Structures are given as structure tokens and as C-alpha cells.
Amino acid sequence: MAAENAPALGQIGWIDLTVPDAESIRNFYQHVTGWTPAPVAMGGYHDYRMNAANGQSAAGVCHARGKNAALPPVWLIYITVADLGESIRRCIERGGKLRAPPQSMGGEGRYCVIEDPAGAVAALYQPAISHQP
DSSP states (O other), rough: OGGGGGGGGSSSSEEEEEEOOOOHHHHHHHHHHHHHEEEESSSSSSSEEETTTTTEEEEEEEOGGGGGOOOOOOOOOOOOEEEEHHHHHHHTTTEEEEEEEEEEEETEEEEEEEEEETSSSSEEEEESSSSOO
């Protein structure tokens, strides 16, 4: 990911919908919003990057399988952080939980899934690129 395309620290950089049947929900959003799906190989199945009419990526629709198996049906936001380990520590210190441990996103960075004290889930995302203050 190029530095100019990286989300700013603290911003929501991406959103995925995780559900048991990604194909039917993919079709639902394609017909309701006009998004166009693009398959993303997940090793034996596909998740989907949903693109807006202008071709820009809008969101993901994912199966509740593999790394996402423990997630409830949820629109999962990815909040950009500078230091994933430190953010996890602060989450737990403040009464949150780690729902899914840090995982690689290839050369793009790392993420984890947390649960806040109210029970809501979100992902924390640390880009592979460094942010300049």
C-alpha cells in the first residue's frame, strides 16, 4: 500500500461484512447498492471485495470461515493504529478482550479483532508502512 493511500491513524480504513453465506449476502448488496463483486481467493473458497460504480473498493463480504470463523454476523470496521501490540495491551487494560489474535495481511500490515467492554467488536489494523507524525 502506497503511503498516500494509507488511512490516517485513528481512522476507519476498511469495513468487512462477515456472514455464514457470503454468496447470498454478496448478491443482496450487489442488487441493493449496485456494488460489483470481485472474488478474493481464500484457499478453497472466495470472499468478495465489493466495488462501487466508479471501480473503487467499497467493502468486503466474507465467509465466517477460517480466520473469521469465531466472528458473529457483523460489519467489522478496521481502525488504523500505529502499534498493534500497544493497542491490544490498552484494550485489555481498559476491560476489552482480544477476539482474534494478530494476523498478517501479507505485505499490507497486520490486524486483530477486539471486543470492547460493551460487547461490540472491531478490528485494529497496523499498516506495513510507517506513518509520519
